[in-house]
Amino acid sequence: MNFVIIGAGPAGVRAAETLRETSPDARITLVHGEAGEPYARMVIPYILNGTVDDARQRRSHNHLEGLGIACLHGRALQVHAGPSGGTVALEDGTQLPYDRLLIATGSSPSIPPIAGTDLPGVLSCWTLEDAHQIAPKLRPGARVVMLGAGFVAGVCMKALVSTGVQLSVVAGRSGQILRSMMTPVGSRMLQRWLEGLGVKVITSGRVLRIEPGPRLVMDTGSIDADLIILATGVHPNVAFLENAGVEIRSGVVIDAHMRTTAPCIYAAGDVAQGRDFSTGEWTVHALQPTATEHGRMAALNMAGKDVAYIGSLSMNVLDSAGLISHSFGLWQGIAGGEVTEVVDEAHFIYTRLCFDSDRLIGAISMGHAQHVGAIRGLIQSRRHLGAWKDELMKNPHWVMDAQVDLNRG
Numbered sequence: 001m002n003f004v005i006i007g008a009g010p011a012g013v014r015a016a017e018t019l020r021e022t023s024p025d026a027r028i029t030l031v032h033g034e035a036g037e038p039y040a041r042m043v044i045p046y047i048l049n050g051t052v053d054d055a056r057q058r059r060s061h062n063h064l065e066g067l068g069i070a071c072l073h074g075r076a077l078q079v080h081a082g083p084s085g086g087t088v089a090l091e092d093g094t095q096l097p098y099d100r101l102l103i104a105t106g107s108s109p110s111i112p113p114i115a116g117t118d119l120p121g122v123l124s125c126w127t128l129e130d131a132h133q134i135a136p137k138l139r140p141g142a143r144v145v146m147l148g149a150g151f152v153a154g155v156c157m158k159a160l161v162s163t164g165v166q167l168s169v170v171a172g173r174s175g176q177i178l179r180s181m182m183t184p185v186g187s188r189m190l191q192r193w194l195e196g197l198g199v200k201v202i203t204s205g206r207v208l209r210i211e212p213g214p215r216l217v218m219d220t221g222s223i224d225a226d227l228i229i230l231a232t233g234v235h236p237n238v239a240f241l242e243n244a245g246v247e248i249r250s251g252v253v254i255d256a257h258m259r260t261t262a263p264c265i266y267a268a269g270d271v272a273q274g275r276d277f278s279t280g281e282w283t284v285h286a287l288q289p290t291a292t293e294h295g296r297m298a299a300l301n302m303a304g305k306d307v308a309y310i311g312s313l314s315m316n317v318l319d320s321a322g323l324i325s326h327s328f329g330l331w332q333g334i335a336g337g338e339v340t341e342v343v344d345e346a347h348f349i350y351t352r353l354c355f356d357s358d359r360l361i362g363a364i365s366m367g368h369a370q371h372v373g374a375i376r377g378l379i380q381s382r383r384h385l386g387a388w389k390d391e392l393m394k395n396p397h398w399v400m401d402a403q404v405d406l407n408r409g
Contacts, residue, residue: 014362022305075090148170148230158322329361331362
């Protein structure tokens with residue numbers, strides 16, 4: 001069997017490893033679109049502040065080589081799909097035949113539709129190359145403006161704050177930081193934490209353009225900077241699949257076995273529109289744990305194991321310059337469901353639990369991490385809490401006690 005994997009992020013690498021475990025005699029080719037060896041993108045912030053170097057955060061090339069996995073550098077231009085396999089055309093003219101193909105090309109930064117995003121001093125923070133360009137500019141006192149205040153921005157904040165730069169974060173018209181993983185209560189608490197560390201958080205006004213300097217021009221005034229970082233979200237890398245017969249909506253559509261609508265082609269990670277554990281709907285979860293599990297499940301099915309995927313739990317974990325926050329599942333709650341919250345503004349502690357009848361379906365935890373494992377376990381087990389539901393409505397911090405007691409039974 002000849003397996004080809006396009007993309008060497010968490011989904012692609014995990015898939016390659018799993019394929020080798022299940023198919024010791026198969027030919028496995030991993031196509032990496034960036035220079036150098038595969039690496040973990042979530043470690044990039046630690047490169048920015050100098051706590052991790054490239055050699056420590058990259059996967060060893062010898063690791064893949066030792067597994068008999070061929071790693072090629074290049075970008076896919078086109079995929080040709082047939083009933084029993086096909087070929088992948090790379091930019092350098094290489095044609096890779098495959099019996100089974102995995103699309104694990106991840107995502108790329110979404111550039112806001114404003115003038116000036118291509119000016120010197122304006123960068124995204126998504127790849128190692130980006131990190132290498134940004135890191136030398138992060139001197140104490142340097143004026144850094146981050147455009148965007150979602151999860152991508154949140155991942156970088158800790159590294160930026162630790163370098164001593166003067167950081168301004170522009171949330172834009174949403175008026176709320178981390179809107180995709182936090183209620184307004186949690187967002188305001190996090191904003192207050194960041195402002196206490198000297199971060200200027202801008203939650204009003206519309207961005208008009210970027211001028212040389214660089215200078216960010218808003219309808220409320222201008223901000224001069226030494227560096228502007230674009231952190232306005234991501235989109236899946238799917239352009240090369242235009243004629244492959246693969247259905248694409250918000251990502252590449254897959255079924256419970258990670259198969260696309262084209263024969264012999266599978267998808268995993270940020271590029272895939274897979275099943276959501278909480279809702280059963282099909283969505284893109286651009287999260288590293290999801291990508292890793294997608295890659296494993298796709299590989300098992302590519303190898304003929306016929307294993308159905310129950311879906312990925314939406315789970316965000318963020319260290320915002322020392323304040324740890326988590327969100328799980330349906331943290332917004334559902335119509336007819338009950339919600340309980342504990343807010344300790346003085347100590348930056350916030351806990352929110354959301355229920356469907358007597359099942360825990362979503363949660364937010366900020367400022368303390370001791371209950372995180374219990375929260376995740378209760379949500380993913382879908383277990384009925386019984387009398388513990390009323391106890392948790394009174395005090396959400398008893399969630400670990402609930403799990404321990406229920407596990408005894």
